[in-house]
Amino acid sequence: MKAAIVGGGVIGGGWAARFLLNGWDVAVFDPDPEAERKIGEVLTNARRALPAVYDRALPPEGLLSFHADMADAVAGAAWVQESVPETLALKHKVLPAIAAAAPDAIIGSSTSGFKPSELNAGGTAAIVAHPFNPVYLLPLVELVGDPATCTKAAEILRGIGMFPLHIRKEIDAHIADRLLEAVWREALWLVKDGIATTEEIDESIRMGFGIRWAQMGLFETYRIAGGEAGMAHFMAQFGPALAWPWTKLMDVPEFNDELVALIAGQSDAQSGHLSIRGLERLRDDNIVGILRALRRSGSGAGGVITAHEESLPDLGQQDGLPVTMRRPVPVTWTDANGHMNETHYLEAGSLASDRFMAMVGADADYIAAGKSYFTVENHIRYLDEVLAGEMLTVTTQVLAGEGKRLHLLHRLWKDGKRLSATVESLLLHTDLQTRRTSLPDEAVARKLADWAARHAGIEAEGAGRFVGQRP
Structure with a gap:
C-alpha cells in the first residue's frame, strides 16, 4: 500500500x-x-x-x-x-x-x-x-x-x-483542540496575573490530572471522584462550582508582545537547556513508558496498542522451533553500559514462556478459569551483549511436557542469527484456587505432548547446566 x-x-x-x-x-x-x-x-x-x-x-x-x-x-x-x-x-x-x-x-x-x-x-x-x-x-x-x-x-x-x-x-x-484551547486560555491568565509560572502550570498537569486523563479522560475521572454514588453525587457536590469565578474561560488576555515575551522567557528558563531533538526524545521516552503501563492494564491508549498488536502477523518458526518473541530492544531495557541489562534477558524468557503457554491453550481465558503454569526455576547463560534497537528473536524448545511439568529452553538471537543467551525454565501446572500443583486440562496436555514429540530430536545445547560450570 x-x-x-x-x-x-x-x-x-x-x-x-x-x-x-x-x-x-x-x-x-x-x-x-x-x-x-x-x-x-x-x-x-x-x-x-x-x-x-x-x-x-x-x-x-x-x-x-x-x-x-x-x-x-x-x-x-x-x-x-x-x-x-x-x-x-x-x-x-x-x-x-x-x-x-x-x-x-x-x-x-x-x-x-x-x-x-x-x-x-x-x-x-x-x-x-x-x-x-x-x-x-x-x-x-x-x-x-x-x-x-x-x-x-x-x-x-x-x-x-x-x-x-x-x-x-x-x-x-x-473536539480535542477546543478542550486544549480552554486550558490554554486559562493558563495564559495564570501567567499574566503572576499566579503561576509556565513550569508550575506544567507541573500541575503532569504530576496530577494529566496522568489521570491519560487513562480515563475527564468524565470517567469525575465519576470516580463521586465515590460509590458515582457521577450523580459528583455533580450534586461540585456542580454549584460552575457558577463560581474559578475561570476566565471566555475572557482572553490581549495577545501582545509583552505577553509573548513573558511566556517565551519562562519557557526558555524551564526547558532551554535541552535541544528540541533532545526534548522530543525525552517526551517520546516518557510517552512510551506511559503507553506501556496503559498497555499492561488495557486502559485508554493501551487498549489500542493491544488490539493492534494482536492483529500483527504470526511470528512463524526458526530452525524448526516456534518463534515466541521478536522485538527491537527498547532503551528501557539497557543499562549504563549501553547494553541490555541482565534482568531483561529473564523478562524476554518470561514473555516467551507466556507466549508459548498461549500457543498450547494456557492463555488468558485458561488463567481466568483458575489454572496456569508457575515458573519454579530458571537458568540464564549470557553469551553476547545486545544493544538498544537491535532485533531480538526468541525461539522456544519443549524439553519435557508431561504431567505437571513444563520444561522449556528459550534461545535469544540477536538479529535472528547470533545466539546471545539461553534461558532454561521449569514450570509446574498450578490450580489457582488451591495454589497447589495439578494436572493440566486434557487439551493442553495433548498439545504439549505434540510439541515435545516434535522437538525430541533437536539438540538442546546449553540445557541442564549449573552456575559456574565450565564450557
Whole structure:
C-alpha cells in the first residue's frame, strides 16, 4: 500500500513515520529543500520510540521516497495526507490538485481548525484527519466529513495502530483542540496575573490530572471522584462550582508582545537547556513508558496498542522451533553500559514462556478459569551483549511436557542469527484456587505432548547446566 504526504513539517513527518513503520510505502512532497533532512530526523526518533511500545515486531518498513512534483508523489496512493500550513487559501489550491492526481485516494487534511465544508468549498471531497504530535506515537485521529469516507478511513487508520474518533458534527477546532484551547486560555491568565509560572502550570498537569486523563479522560475521572454514588453525587457536590469565578474561560488576555515575551522567557528558563531533538526524545521516552503501563492494564491508549498488536502477523518458526518473541530492544531495557541489562534477558524468557503457554491453550481465558503454569526455576547463560534497537528473536524448545511439568529452553538471537543467551525454565501446572500443583486440562496436555514429540530430536545445547560450570 502507498501513502502520500503533502507537506513534510512536524505533522507531515509524523504521518510519514506512522505509515512507513507500519509497512506502507510513503511518498513525500514538500518544496522545502530541508524536508528530507527534517523527516529523516523525525524517522530516527520514530524508529527508536514506536517499536518500543510493542512486544511484537512491526511489519518491515515500507519504501520512503521524496518527489519534486506533487502529482508524481500522490499518483497511485490509497491515502493522501495534506499537512500544508494552516491557510485556507493554500489548502484550496492544494486539495483540488491532489484530487485530480489521485482520484481514488482517501484525502485527509491534518487541519486543526478548518471544517470539511470550508476545505471542500472548491468541490473536493477531503475529510479532516486531525492527528496529535507526535503522530507516530499518539493514537488519536479526529475524523470529520462524509460518513462513508470516514468509515473507510477509520479502517485504514486502525490498521496502522491509530484510534480514529468520528466526530458527529463539524465544528471549529473539532473536539480535542477546543478542550486544549480552554486550558490554554486559562493558563495564559495564570501567567499574566503572576499566579503561576509556565513550569508550575506544567507541573500541575503532569504530576496530577494529566496522568489521570491519560487513562480515563475527564468524565470517567469525575465519576470516580463521586465515590460509590458515582457521577450523580459528583455533580450534586461540585456542580454549584460552575457558577463560581474559578475561570476566565471566555475572557482572553490581549495577545501582545509583552505577553509573548513573558511566556517565551519562562519557557526558555524551564526547558532551554535541552535541544528540541533532545526534548522530543525525552517526551517520546516518557510517552512510551506511559503507553506501556496503559498497555499492561488495557486502559485508554493501551487498549489500542493491544488490539493492534494482536492483529500483527504470526511470528512463524526458526530452525524448526516456534518463534515466541521478536522485538527491537527498547532503551528501557539497557543499562549504563549501553547494553541490555541482565534482568531483561529473564523478562524476554518470561514473555516467551507466556507466549508459548498461549500457543498450547494456557492463555488468558485458561488463567481466568483458575489454572496456569508457575515458573519454579530458571537458568540464564549470557553469551553476547545486545544493544538498544537491535532485533531480538526468541525461539522456544519443549524439553519435557508431561504431567505437571513444563520444561522449556528459550534461545535469544540477536538479529535472528547470533545466539546471545539461553534461558532454561521449569514450570509446574498450578490450580489457582488451591495454589497447589495439578494436572493440566486434557487439551493442553495433548498439545504439549505434540510439541515435545516434535522437538525430541533437536539438540538442546546449553540445557541442564549449573552456575559456574565450565564450557
